[in-house]
Amino acid sequence: MLPVAEAQQRILSTFAPLVGEVVGIDRAVGRVLSAPVVARLSQPPAAVSAMDGYAVRAADLGALPVKLRVIGTIAAGIAPAVTLKPGQAARIFTGAILPGASDTIVIQENCDRDGDHVTVREGSTTLGQHVRAGGNDFRLGEVGLEAGRLLSARDIALAAAMNWPSLSVTRRPRVALLSTGDELQHPGEPLGPAQIIASNGIGLAAFVTACGGEPINLGIARDNMADLHRALDGARGADVLVTTGGASVGELDLIQQALKDKGAKLDFWKIAMRPGKPVMFGTLGALPVLGLPGNPVSAIVTATLFLRPLIQHLLGQKGIDTQPVFARLGTALKANDQRQDYLRATLTRGADGSVVASPFPKQDSAMLSLIAKADALIIRPPHAPAAKEGDVTEILPLSGGCLGI
Ligand SMILES: Nc1nc2c(c(=O)[nH]1)N[C@H]1C(S)=C(S)[C@@H](COP(=O)(O)OP(=O)(O)OC[C@H]3O[C@@H](n4cnc5c(N)ncnc54)[C@H](O)[C@@H]3O)O[C@H]1N2
Numbered sequence: 001m002l003p004v005a006e007a008q009q010r011i012l013s014t015f016a017p018l019v020g021e022v023v024g025i026d027r028a029v030g031r032v033l034s035a036p037v038v039a040r041l042s043q044p045p046a047a048v049s050a051m052d053g054y055a056v057r058a059a060d061l062g063a064l065p066v067k068l069r070v071i072g073t074i075a076a077g078i079a080p081a082v083t084l085k086p087g088q089a090a091r092i093f094t095g096a097i098l099p100g101a102s103d104t105i106v107i108q109e110n111c112d113r114d115g116d117h118v119t120v121r122e123g124s125t126t127l128g129q130h131v132r133a134g135g136n137d138f139r140l141g142e143v144g145l146e147a148g149r150l151l152s153a154r155d156i157a158l159a160a161a162m163n164w165p166s167l168s169v170t171r172r173p174r175v176a177l178l179s180t181g182d183e184l185q186h187p188g189e190p191l192g193p194a195q196i197i198a199s200n201g202i203g204l205a206a207f208v209t210a211c212g213g214e215p216i217n218l219g220i221a222r223d224n225m226a227d228l229h230r231a232l233d234g235a236r237g238a239d240v241l242v243t244t245g246g247a248s249v250g251e252l253d254l255i256q257q258a259l260k261d262k263g264a265k266l267d268f269w270k271i272a273m274r275p276g277k278p279v280m281f282g283t284l285g286a287l288p289v290l291g292l293p294g295n296p297v298s299a300i301v302t303a304t305l306f307l308r309p310l311i312q313h314l315l316g317q318k319g320i321d322t323q324p325v326f327a328r329l330g331t332a333l334k335a336n337d338q339r340q341d342y343l344r345a346t347l348t349r350g351a352d353g354s355v356v357a358s359p360f361p362k363q364d365s366a367m368l369s370l371i372a373k374a375d376a377l378i379i380r381p382p383h384a385p386a387a388k389e390g391d392v393t394e395i396l397p398l399s400g401g402c403l404g405i
């Protein structure tokens, strides 16, 4: 059985990121940049006022009060047509460009206006106050966002301010999803007495979407070679093929043979982990193939460990936080065997503010109801010794819980 880290490494080393495509900026949130965003202008374009008030020359503001002549009004969006001479001021609004020879803004609350004149009554007279220099935010040619960045709403605002109506992003990896099993039926369809709902394909499609990929649901293949061969042909044109079920050792676990019949080269098919031992990885021509176990929890845990990094790799995504996360155990755990454990757990805050991870008493890899409720997976390395309540353990946070947003 292969260690988890080695399996992850082997999957990623096989493939290069996909090419870029151009999308409208209004559709780019959640995508990964394939080229840096470089400022196409300076912001602000020239020195502007940060306040509503009067543009003045600091040299005119000796001991207050000081009376100045107002020679014009400048609003945001209007290029100033005036230049101040000694003893002059201009009415100005937030965001407006300073008139020539002015260097300082006084706020209107500190002034008294009387016709063509303004008296600066009180307040600070510091040179340059309330002035935003040209290029204060960014300058023409400056790199705002690096290639490989997963675009947040804040990034989109910055890219828009840098004058980009569209952005180059990595094409979404197309992930074909094939469920296998005679017992499976689509949600909402009539169910025989021994049939269950095929939840894996639908759950994994949502998972792929959440990771930035584009799911292609190939439906359900029945447990016979003819149907499996037919279904595998449906993966043509995809960037990744993911199968679930049929990965174990029973006579009806046929996916490995079906893939071999199609010419797939298998790299590994057993990992020292629980849940998720029968994970298979190989290539079908240039297509990466990930065979996940049928047990619903095993499928989600192994997708988190192997499919998510593969999608991120194909997206060229950088800056992924790979630092381990730790918590205190909410209950004691016995010594582990040779498989790395991923225990479904809730996260809470202890009295001292530390994060407490409490595993569910049941860790059945068929219990979707518990993985749905879990906030994290407690990672127990192979042969980990027994642990006490309060001991520090590594966790893999899922969404939700006290670490979630
Ligand atoms: N003798 C052994 N038996 C098993 C072993 C083993 O080493 N020796 N490994 C066990 C482990 S661990 C796992 S995990 C499962 C994996 O089995 P398969 O990948 O072959 O999956 P299936 O047998 O097809 O299904 C397992 C289970 O999951 C249900 N299932 C399958 N597909 C779906 C789906 N799309 N949606 C919802 N549920 C699904 C299926 O009905 C079964 O109940 O094997 C153990 N056995």
Ligand code: MOO
Pocket (backbone or CB within 6 Å): 273, 274, 275, 276, 277, 278, 293, 295, 298, 365
């Ligand atoms: O690996 Mo299986 O997922 O233990 O049930």
